[in-house]
Amino acid sequence: MGKLTDMQIKAWIKAGERFEGRGDGDGLWLRFRENDKVPVWRYRYKFAGKSRTMQIGSYAELSLAKARETVKALSARVALGHDVAGEKQQKKTAALAQIEEEKNAVTMLELANEYYERMILGRWKHPDIVRRRIDKDIGPMLGKLKVEDIKPRHIDDMLQSIVKRGAPTMANDVLRWTRRMFDYAIKRHIIEINPASAFDVGDASGKEEARDRALSRDELAKLFAAMKLAKGFSVENDLSIRLLLLLCVRKMELCAARKEEFDLPASVWHLPGERSKTGKPIDIPLPALAVEWLQQLFDLAGPSDWLLPARKMQHRMVPHIHEGTIGTAMGKVKPHMPEVTDFTVHDLRRTARTHLAELGVDPVVAERCLNHKIKDVEGIYNRHDYFNERRDALDKWAGLLNALENWKPYNVTPISKDRKKQA
Structure with missing residues:
Protein backbone atom coordinates (compact mmCIF):
# COMPACT_ATOMS: atom_id res chain seq x y z
CA MET A 1 0.00 0.00 0.00
CA GLY A 2 1.36 3.41 -0.95
CA LYS A 3 1.42 6.65 0.96
CA LEU A 4 -1.78 7.92 2.55
CA THR A 5 -3.60 10.94 1.18
CA ASP A 6 -5.97 13.39 2.81
CA MET A 7 -8.60 12.50 0.21
CA GLN A 8 -8.43 8.81 1.22
CA ILE A 9 -8.64 9.57 4.91
CA LYS A 10 -11.64 11.86 4.48
CA ALA A 11 -13.37 9.23 2.32
CA TRP A 12 -12.86 6.57 5.04
CA ILE A 13 -14.25 8.91 7.66
CA LYS A 14 -17.28 9.76 5.51
CA ALA A 15 -17.95 6.09 4.78
CA GLY A 16 -17.47 5.12 8.42
CA GLU A 17 -14.83 2.58 7.39
CA ARG A 18 -13.06 1.19 10.47
CA PHE A 19 -9.60 -0.33 10.63
CA GLU A 20 -6.80 -1.17 13.10
CA GLY A 21 -3.97 0.38 11.18
CA ARG A 22 -3.02 1.69 7.75
CA GLY A 23 0.55 2.74 7.22
CA ASP A 24 2.02 5.82 5.61
CA GLY A 25 5.62 4.66 5.91
CA ASP A 26 8.52 5.53 8.25
CA GLY A 27 6.55 4.17 11.23
CA LEU A 28 3.47 6.42 10.81
CA TRP A 29 0.15 4.57 11.10
CA LEU A 30 -3.48 5.63 11.15
CA ARG A 31 -5.99 3.79 13.34
CA PHE A 32 -9.78 4.10 13.18
CA ARG A 33 -11.46 1.72 15.64
CA GLU A 34 -15.17 1.47 16.36
CA ASN A 35 -14.76 3.49 19.56
CA ASP A 36 -12.65 6.20 17.91
CA LYS A 37 -14.57 9.38 17.08
CA VAL A 38 -11.87 10.38 14.61
CA PRO A 39 -8.83 8.49 13.23
CA VAL A 40 -5.78 8.41 15.51
CA TRP A 41 -2.10 8.74 14.49
CA ARG A 42 0.36 6.23 15.96
CA TYR A 43 4.10 5.92 15.71
CA ARG A 44 5.70 2.46 15.61
CA TYR A 45 9.42 1.90 16.08
CA LYS A 46 11.96 -0.49 17.60
CA PHE A 47 14.07 0.26 20.63
CA ALA A 48 16.63 -2.15 22.07
CA GLY A 49 15.26 -4.85 19.77
CA LYS A 50 11.68 -4.47 21.02
CA SER A 51 8.68 -3.05 19.14
CA ARG A 52 7.27 0.12 20.64
CA THR A 53 4.14 2.08 19.80
CA MET A 54 2.95 5.51 20.91
CA GLN A 55 -0.02 7.67 20.08
CA ILE A 56 0.91 11.10 18.74
CA GLY A 57 -2.51 12.69 18.20
CA SER A 58 -5.80 12.48 16.34
CA TYR A 59 -6.48 13.42 12.73
CA ALA A 60 -8.49 16.36 14.04
CA GLU A 61 -5.39 17.65 15.87
CA LEU A 62 -2.71 16.74 13.31
CA SER A 63 -3.09 16.91 9.56
CA LEU A 64 -1.31 14.30 7.45
CA ALA A 65 1.55 16.71 6.79
CA LYS A 66 1.92 17.59 10.50
CA ALA A 67 1.83 13.92 11.47
CA ARG A 68 4.68 13.19 9.05
CA GLU A 69 6.74 16.06 10.51
CA THR A 70 6.14 14.76 14.02
CA VAL A 71 7.20 11.22 13.12
CA LYS A 72 10.33 12.54 11.40
CA ALA A 73 11.33 14.37 14.61
CA LEU A 74 10.58 11.34 16.77
CA SER A 75 12.60 9.04 14.48
CA ALA A 76 15.56 11.37 14.84
CA ARG A 77 15.38 11.11 18.65
CA VAL A 78 15.10 7.32 18.46
CA ALA A 79 18.20 7.26 16.29
CA LEU A 80 20.02 9.14 19.06
CA GLY A 81 19.06 6.47 21.59
CA HIS A 82 15.87 7.90 23.09
CA ASP A 83 12.88 5.71 23.90
CA VAL A 84 10.29 8.35 22.98
CA ALA A 85 7.28 6.27 24.08
CA GLY A 86 8.89 5.65 27.48
CA GLU A 87 9.74 9.35 27.87
CA LYS A 88 6.17 10.32 27.08
CA GLN A 89 4.87 7.91 29.72
CA GLN A 90 7.34 9.28 32.26
CA LYS A 91 6.21 12.83 31.57
CA LYS A 92 2.58 11.80 31.93
CA THR A 93 3.30 10.02 35.22
CA ALA A 94 5.24 13.04 36.50
CA ALA A 95 2.44 15.40 35.50
CA LEU A 96 -0.17 13.28 37.31
CA ALA A 97 2.07 13.12 40.37
CA GLN A 98 2.45 16.90 40.28
CA ILE A 99 -1.31 17.37 40.09
CA GLU A 100 -1.78 15.02 43.04
CA GLU A 101 0.94 16.81 44.99
CA GLU A 102 -0.63 20.20 44.32
CA LYS A 103 -4.01 18.85 45.39
CA ASN A 104 -2.59 17.58 48.69
CA ALA A 105 -0.27 20.54 49.32
CA VAL A 106 -0.77 22.45 52.57
CA THR A 107 -0.64 26.24 52.42
CA SER A 205 13.04 43.62 66.46
CA GLY A 206 15.74 43.21 69.05
CA LYS A 207 15.30 43.48 72.78
CA GLU A 208 11.91 44.80 73.87
CA GLU A 209 12.53 47.87 75.96
CA ALA A 210 10.11 48.71 78.74
CA ARG A 211 8.20 51.95 78.11
CA ASP A 212 7.72 54.68 80.69
CA ARG A 213 5.46 57.07 78.75
CA ALA A 214 2.55 58.58 80.66
CA LEU A 215 0.43 61.54 79.62
CA SER A 216 0.37 64.60 81.86
CA ARG A 217 -2.82 66.45 82.79
CA ASP A 218 -2.15 69.04 80.12
CA GLU A 219 -1.60 66.28 77.53
CA LEU A 220 -4.81 64.54 78.55
CA ALA A 221 -6.71 67.79 78.10
CA LYS A 222 -5.18 68.14 74.64
CA LEU A 223 -6.13 64.55 73.84
CA PHE A 224 -9.79 65.14 74.72
CA ALA A 225 -9.87 68.31 72.66
CA ALA A 226 -8.11 66.67 69.70
CA MET A 227 -10.59 63.77 69.66
CA LYS A 228 -13.35 66.31 69.01
CA LEU A 229 -11.48 67.78 66.04
CA ALA A 230 -10.26 64.64 64.29
CA LYS A 231 -12.20 63.77 61.14
CA GLY A 232 -13.29 60.17 60.73
CA PHE A 233 -12.83 59.57 64.45
CA SER A 234 -16.00 57.77 65.50
CA VAL A 235 -17.97 58.10 68.72
CA GLU A 236 -17.13 54.44 69.45
CA ASN A 237 -13.40 55.20 69.27
CA ASP A 238 -13.80 58.29 71.45
CA LEU A 239 -15.70 56.36 74.13
CA SER A 240 -13.29 53.40 73.95
CA ILE A 241 -10.26 55.58 74.66
CA ARG A 242 -12.04 57.30 77.53
CA LEU A 243 -13.03 53.94 79.06
CA LEU A 244 -9.51 52.53 78.69
CA LEU A 245 -8.20 55.56 80.59
CA LEU A 246 -10.85 55.59 83.29
CA LEU A 247 -11.14 51.85 84.01
CA CYS A 248 -7.40 51.05 83.68
CA VAL A 249 -8.20 47.87 81.72
CA ARG A 250 -6.17 46.24 78.98
CA LYS A 251 -7.08 46.98 75.38
CA MET A 252 -8.42 43.54 74.47
CA GLU A 253 -10.36 43.27 77.72
CA LEU A 254 -12.47 46.15 76.44
CA CYS A 255 -12.43 45.32 72.71
CA ALA A 256 -13.62 41.74 73.29
CA ALA A 257 -16.15 42.54 76.02
CA ARG A 258 -19.68 41.15 75.83
CA LYS A 259 -22.65 43.20 76.97
CA GLU A 260 -23.65 40.45 79.39
CA GLU A 261 -20.51 41.14 81.45
CA PHE A 262 -21.82 44.56 82.50
CA ASP A 263 -24.35 45.20 85.24
CA LEU A 264 -24.96 48.87 84.60
CA PRO A 265 -27.68 49.32 87.28
CA ALA A 266 -25.25 47.97 89.89
CA SER A 267 -22.31 49.85 88.30
CA VAL A 268 -20.13 46.73 88.01
CA TRP A 269 -18.24 45.05 85.18
CA HIS A 270 -17.83 41.31 85.82
CA LEU A 271 -14.66 40.56 83.83
CA PRO A 272 -14.45 36.74 83.45
CA GLY A 273 -11.25 34.87 84.24
CA GLU A 274 -10.84 33.50 80.72
CA ARG A 275 -10.46 37.07 79.45
CA SER A 276 -8.33 38.36 82.30
CA LYS A 277 -4.53 38.26 82.02
CA THR A 278 -4.29 36.94 85.57
CA GLY A 279 -6.66 34.08 84.71
CA LYS A 280 -8.99 35.05 87.56
CA PRO A 281 -12.32 36.91 87.32
CA ILE A 282 -12.51 40.39 88.76
CA ASP A 283 -15.36 42.78 89.47
CA ILE A 284 -14.51 46.24 88.19
CA PRO A 285 -16.40 49.12 89.86
CA LEU A 286 -17.90 51.54 87.36
CA PRO A 287 -17.95 55.26 88.14
CA ALA A 288 -21.08 57.10 87.03
CA LEU A 289 -19.13 58.56 84.11
CA ALA A 290 -18.19 55.06 82.92
CA VAL A 291 -21.81 53.89 83.16
CA GLU A 292 -22.86 56.85 81.03
CA TRP A 293 -20.22 56.06 78.37
CA LEU A 294 -21.01 52.34 78.40
CA GLN A 295 -24.71 53.01 77.92
CA GLN A 296 -23.85 55.01 74.81
CA LEU A 297 -21.82 52.06 73.45
CA PHE A 298 -24.71 49.71 74.26
CA ASP A 299 -27.02 51.87 72.18
CA LEU A 300 -24.52 52.15 69.31
CA ALA A 301 -23.96 48.37 69.27
CA GLY A 302 -27.66 47.72 68.74
CA PRO A 303 -28.68 44.03 68.90
CA SER A 304 -25.09 42.76 68.91
CA ASP A 305 -23.92 40.70 71.91
CA TRP A 306 -20.62 42.60 71.83
CA LEU A 307 -19.90 45.97 73.36
CA LEU A 308 -17.75 46.88 70.34
CA PRO A 309 -18.91 44.68 67.44
CA ALA A 310 -16.76 44.32 64.31
CA ARG A 311 -17.45 47.22 61.97
CA LYS A 312 -16.50 45.61 58.66
CA MET A 313 -17.13 42.25 57.05
CA GLN A 314 -13.62 40.85 57.06
CA HIS A 315 -12.07 37.41 56.67
CA ARG A 316 -11.73 36.93 60.39
CA MET A 317 -13.10 34.63 63.01
CA VAL A 318 -13.43 37.45 65.59
CA PRO A 319 -16.85 39.20 65.86
CA HIS A 320 -15.63 42.21 67.86
CA ILE A 321 -13.38 45.06 66.74
CA HIS A 322 -9.82 44.20 65.82
CA GLU A 323 -6.98 44.90 68.23
CA GLY A 324 -5.53 47.53 65.89
CA THR A 325 -8.76 49.49 65.48
CA ILE A 326 -8.25 51.87 68.40
CA GLY A 327 -4.56 52.38 67.60
CA THR A 328 -5.41 53.20 63.98
CA ALA A 329 -8.09 55.62 65.14
CA MET A 330 -5.59 57.26 67.48
CA GLY A 331 -3.47 58.01 64.42
CA LYS A 332 -6.22 60.42 63.27
CA VAL A 333 -6.02 62.30 66.56
CA LYS A 334 -2.27 62.72 66.98
CA PRO A 335 -1.80 65.23 64.12
CA HIS A 336 -3.99 67.63 66.15
CA MET A 337 -1.48 67.34 69.03
CA PRO A 338 1.84 68.31 67.35
CA GLU A 339 3.51 69.38 70.58
CA VAL A 340 2.68 66.15 72.45
CA THR A 341 5.35 63.44 72.47
CA ASP A 342 4.24 60.23 70.76
CA PHE A 343 2.31 57.71 72.85
CA THR A 344 0.50 54.39 72.32
CA VAL A 345 -2.82 52.96 73.44
CA HIS A 346 -0.99 50.80 75.99
CA ASP A 347 0.47 53.96 77.54
CA LEU A 348 -3.02 54.85 78.73
CA ARG A 349 -2.79 52.24 81.51
CA ARG A 350 0.49 53.69 82.68
CA THR A 351 -1.07 57.14 82.51
CA ALA A 352 -3.94 56.01 84.73
CA ARG A 353 -1.56 54.40 87.25
CA THR A 354 0.56 57.56 87.40
CA HIS A 355 -2.41 59.82 88.08
CA LEU A 356 -3.87 57.46 90.67
CA ALA A 357 -0.60 57.88 92.57
CA GLU A 358 -0.81 61.66 92.18
CA LEU A 359 -4.34 61.54 93.59
CA GLY A 360 -2.98 59.88 96.72
CA VAL A 361 -4.43 56.43 96.06
CA ASP A 362 -2.79 53.68 98.12
CA PRO A 363 -0.24 51.80 95.91
CA VAL A 364 -1.86 48.42 96.61
CA VAL A 365 -5.28 49.75 95.66
CA ALA A 366 -3.85 51.40 92.54
CA GLU A 367 -2.21 48.12 91.51
CA ARG A 368 -5.50 46.27 91.98
CA CYS A 369 -7.23 48.95 89.85
CA LEU A 370 -4.94 47.75 87.02
CA ASN A 371 -5.69 44.12 87.98
CA HIS A 372 -2.06 43.54 88.89
CA LYS A 373 -1.25 40.78 91.35
CA ILE A 374 -0.01 41.93 94.73
CA LYS A 375 3.63 40.91 95.07
CA ASP A 376 5.59 39.03 97.70
CA VAL A 377 4.20 38.13 101.14
CA GLU A 378 1.42 40.72 100.90
CA GLY A 379 0.08 38.96 97.82
CA ILE A 380 0.24 35.54 99.44
CA TYR A 381 -1.62 36.36 102.65
CA ASN A 382 -3.82 39.28 101.68
CA ARG A 383 -6.88 38.04 99.74
CA HIS A 384 -8.89 41.24 100.15
CA ASP A 385 -10.10 42.44 96.75
CA TYR A 386 -10.28 46.16 97.69
CA PHE A 387 -13.52 46.58 95.72
CA ASN A 388 -14.81 49.56 97.73
CA GLU A 389 -11.37 51.14 97.82
CA ARG A 390 -11.06 50.69 94.07
CA ARG A 391 -14.47 52.28 93.57
CA ASP A 392 -13.38 55.33 95.57
CA ALA A 393 -10.11 55.52 93.62
CA LEU A 394 -11.81 55.31 90.21
CA ASP A 395 -14.40 57.89 91.29
CA LYS A 396 -11.56 60.31 92.07
CA TRP A 397 -9.92 59.50 88.74
CA ALA A 398 -13.25 60.04 86.93
CA GLY A 399 -13.59 63.43 88.58
CA LEU A 400 -10.15 64.47 87.36
CA LEU A 401 -10.81 63.26 83.80
CA ASN A 402 -14.12 65.10 83.77
CA ALA A 403 -12.41 68.29 84.94
CA LEU A 404 -9.67 67.93 82.28
CA GLU A 405 -12.36 67.84 79.58
CA ASN A 406 -12.79 71.60 79.97
CA TRP A 407 -9.37 72.49 81.36
CA LYS A 408 -7.73 75.61 79.89
CA PRO A 409 -5.38 76.61 78.44
CA TYR A 410 -4.34 74.01 75.93
CA ASN A 411 -2.93 74.41 72.44
CA VAL A 412 -5.04 72.36 70.05
CA THR A 413 -6.05 73.69 66.64
CA PRO A 414 -7.50 72.20 63.46
CA ILE A 415 -4.91 70.96 60.97
CA SER A 416 -4.05 73.34 58.14
CA LYS A 417 -4.39 72.16 54.54
CA ASP A 418 -0.60 71.75 54.21
CA ARG A 419 -0.36 69.74 57.42
CA LYS A 420 -3.33 67.55 56.41
CA LYS A 421 -1.35 66.45 53.38
CA GLN A 422 1.64 65.62 55.56
CA ALA A 423 -0.54 63.81 58.10
Missing part, protein backbone atom coordinates in the same frame (compact mmCIF):
# COMPACT_ATOMS: atom_id res chain seq x y z
CA MET A 108 0.70 28.31 55.31
CA LEU A 109 -2.78 29.65 56.05
CA GLU A 110 -4.17 26.11 56.22
CA LEU A 111 -1.33 25.12 58.55
CA ALA A 112 -1.86 28.19 60.74
CA ASN A 113 -5.60 27.56 60.99
CA GLU A 114 -5.08 23.89 61.82
CA TYR A 115 -2.47 24.78 64.46
CA TYR A 116 -4.87 27.32 65.95
CA GLU A 117 -7.79 24.87 66.10
CA ARG A 118 -5.81 21.91 67.44
CA MET A 119 -3.15 23.50 69.64
CA ILE A 120 -4.57 26.86 70.75
CA LEU A 121 -8.38 26.90 70.77
CA GLY A 122 -9.64 25.35 73.99
CA ARG A 123 -6.14 25.16 75.49
CA TRP A 124 -4.99 28.76 75.78
CA LYS A 125 -6.61 31.32 78.01
CA HIS A 126 -6.41 34.01 75.32
CA PRO A 127 -6.68 32.26 71.94
CA ASP A 128 -7.66 35.51 70.25
CA ILE A 129 -4.04 36.69 70.61
CA VAL A 130 -2.85 34.00 68.19
CA ARG A 131 -5.92 34.45 65.98
CA ARG A 132 -5.08 38.12 65.49
CA ARG A 133 -1.48 37.37 64.53
CA ILE A 134 -2.69 34.87 61.92
CA ASP A 135 -5.27 37.27 60.50
CA LYS A 136 -3.12 40.40 60.50
CA ASP A 137 0.39 39.14 59.68
CA ILE A 138 0.98 35.44 59.00
CA GLY A 139 -2.01 34.96 56.69
CA PRO A 140 -1.55 38.08 54.52
CA MET A 141 2.24 37.62 54.20
CA LEU A 142 2.68 33.83 53.90
CA GLY A 143 -0.83 32.39 53.71
CA LYS A 144 -0.92 31.50 49.99
CA LEU A 145 2.50 29.85 49.92
CA LYS A 146 2.86 26.09 50.23
CA VAL A 147 4.49 25.29 53.56
CA GLU A 148 7.34 23.35 51.91
CA ASP A 149 8.09 26.31 49.62
CA ILE A 150 8.59 28.84 52.43
CA LYS A 151 12.22 29.91 52.79
CA PRO A 152 14.01 31.99 55.44
CA ARG A 153 13.82 35.01 53.12
CA HIS A 154 10.02 34.86 53.32
CA ILE A 155 10.21 34.88 57.13
CA ASP A 156 12.60 37.83 57.07
CA ASP A 157 10.39 39.81 54.68
CA MET A 158 7.40 39.26 56.97
CA LEU A 159 9.24 40.32 60.12
CA GLN A 160 10.73 43.42 58.51
CA SER A 161 7.36 44.56 57.19
CA ILE A 162 5.97 44.39 60.74
CA VAL A 163 8.94 46.31 62.16
CA LYS A 164 8.59 48.98 59.46
CA ARG A 165 5.00 49.68 60.45
CA GLY A 166 6.26 50.46 63.96
CA ALA A 167 5.29 47.25 65.75
CA PRO A 168 8.54 45.58 66.89
CA THR A 169 6.87 43.75 69.76
CA MET A 170 4.39 42.25 67.31
CA ALA A 171 7.31 41.12 65.14
CA ASN A 172 8.68 39.18 68.10
CA ASP A 173 5.29 37.59 68.75
CA VAL A 174 4.83 36.64 65.09
CA LEU A 175 8.27 35.03 65.03
CA ARG A 176 7.49 32.95 68.11
CA TRP A 177 4.18 31.69 66.77
CA THR A 178 5.47 31.09 63.25
CA ARG A 179 8.34 29.02 64.61
CA ARG A 180 5.90 26.90 66.63
CA MET A 181 3.66 26.38 63.61
CA PHE A 182 6.57 25.07 61.56
CA ASP A 183 7.58 22.75 64.41
CA TYR A 184 4.01 21.45 64.36
CA ALA A 185 4.33 20.92 60.58
CA ILE A 186 7.47 18.84 61.16
CA LYS A 187 5.54 16.60 63.55
CA ARG A 188 2.84 16.24 60.89
CA HIS A 189 5.50 15.17 58.32
CA ILE A 190 4.65 18.16 56.12
CA ILE A 191 8.21 19.51 56.20
CA GLU A 192 11.54 18.33 57.56
CA ILE A 193 13.23 21.64 58.35
CA ASN A 194 11.84 24.68 60.20
CA PRO A 195 12.62 27.74 58.00
CA ALA A 196 12.20 30.05 61.01
CA SER A 197 14.57 28.16 63.32
CA ALA A 198 17.59 30.35 62.60
CA PHE A 199 15.81 33.58 63.60
CA ASP A 200 15.79 35.13 67.07
CA VAL A 201 14.36 38.34 68.53
CA GLY A 202 17.40 40.22 67.24
CA ASP A 203 16.31 39.41 63.70
CA ALA A 204 12.75 40.44 64.44
